[in-house]
Amino acid sequence: MPESERDDPGSAKIYQMSVVQVCARCASQWPVAGAPAQWCPRCHGVLLSPVDTRRPAPTSGRNFRWVARSPYPPVSHRRSGPPRLGPTPRYTQNPQWGLLDPLPPKPDERVGRVDVAADLAPTLLGCAAVVFGMAAVAEMFRYGLLVFNRTRLVDQLTLGVSDAMVWATQLSAPMVALAAAVASVCWLVVARRRVLGERGLADPRSPRALAVGVLVPGVNLVMPGVFAAELAAGDSRTIALIRVWWASWVLGGILVIANLLWRERDSPQAQADGVVLAAVTALVAAATAVLTLYVMRRIDGRDLFGRPRRVTRWVIAPSPEKVAAS
Known part of the structure; x- marks a missing residue:
C-alpha cells in the first residue's frame, strides 16, 4: 500500500469498502467489515469469498468452482477373481414362455x-x-x-x-x-x-x-x-x-x-x-x-324366429278428464 494511502484514514475506509462478498442466489454485494460472512442477510443465500472490486479478476480466475456430486451412493469395488457359481436353475412347473405351450384340456366329448x-x-x-x-x-x-x-x-x-x-x-x-x-x-x-x-x-x-x-x-x-x-x-x-x-x-x-x-x-x-x-x-x-x-x-327368451323377445310393459295412463283438470 502507498504511503499516502497509509497515512490518510479515508483512503483506508475506501479500501475496506472496495472488498465485497457477492450472494450466489440474489447477486447482492455486501461489504466486508471484518471476517467474511457465510449467509446473505437478504435471501439467506451462500456468500462467495471476498472480492476486490477495484481489481476485477478475469473469467478464468474466479474464486469459486462448480462441483458435481452424484446423488447415488458410491459403488463398492467388485471382488477380484472368478464369480461364484450358484445352484443350477430348475422349474417346478412348465414355464409359460416359449414356443411350446401346454396343450389345452381335452373337452368332454359327451x-x-x-x-x-x-x-x-x-x-x-x-x-x-x-x-x-x-x-x-x-x-x-x-x-x-x-x-x-x-x-x-x-x-x-x-x-x-x-x-x-x-x-x-x-x-x-x-x-x-x-x-x-x-x-x-x-x-x-x-x-x-x-x-x-x-x-x-x-x-x-x-x-x-x-x-x-x-x-x-x-x-x-x-x-x-x-x-x-x-x-x-x-x-x-x-x-x-x-x-x-x-x-x-x-x-x-x-x-x-x-x-x-x-x-x-x-x-x-x-x-x-x-x-x-x-x-x-x-x-x-x-x-x-x-x-x-x-x-x-x-x-330361451326368444320369439318364434329366434330373435330376442321384447318385454312389453303396460303403464296406467290417466283419464282425459284428469289431464284436462290438471
Whole structure:
C-alpha cells in the first residue's frame, strides 16, 4: 500500500469498502467489515469469498468452482477373481414362455355332442313341420283324386305323382320326427341344466330319465309336459303355451293310434276316410312341431324366429278428464 494511502484514514475506509462478498442466489454485494460472512442477510443465500472490486479478476480466475456430486451412493469395488457359481436353475412347473405351450384340456366329448345336438333341435323341428305339412298336402291331393275317380278315370301320370308324394312323405316324416325328438331331448338336458343352474339348483332328473320320458311310447304323452312345466318358473304365459302344446302333443299321439287301428278296415269308404284321417294327423303333427319350437324359443327368451323377445310393459295412463283438470 502507498504511503499516502497509509497515512490518510479515508483512503483506508475506501479500501475496506472496495472488498465485497457477492450472494450466489440474489447477486447482492455486501461489504466486508471484518471476517467474511457465510449467509446473505437478504435471501439467506451462500456468500462467495471476498472480492476486490477495484481489481476485477478475469473469467478464468474466479474464486469459486462448480462441483458435481452424484446423488447415488458410491459403488463398492467388485471382488477380484472368478464369480461364484450358484445352484443350477430348475422349474417346478412348465414355464409359460416359449414356443411350446401346454396343450389345452381335452373337452368332454359327451357334453359337446349333447350341446351340438341341442343346437340342431330348432332346425330339425322346422324340417319336421315342413315334411308333415307336405304329407298333409299329399294326403289331401290323394283324397281329391279319389273323389275325382268316382265319375272319371285318373291319368296314370297323375296317379304316379300322387303315390310318389305319399310314399316319400310317409318314409321321410318318421325319420325326421325321430331325429327331431332326439335333438329335443338334448335341448331339454341343456336347457334344464342352464335354467336350474341360474336358480342355484341342480337338475334332479338324469339325462337317461329325460330320454325315457320323451322317447318311450305311452310315457311320452305325459312326461314331456312335466319336464317343460318345470322350466316355466311361474310365468303364466309360458305355462299357457306349454298347456296348448301339451294338448296338441296328446292329440297327435291319439291320432297316430287311430290311424294304426283304422288301417284294419278294408272297405273302400274306410280307406277313403283313412286318407282324411292321415291328412288331419299330418296337420296336427306339423302344428305340434311348430308349437314345440315355440316353447323352446319361449324358454330361451326368444320369439318364434329366434330373435330376442321384447318385454312389453303396460303403464296406467290417466283419464282425459284428469289431464284436462290438471
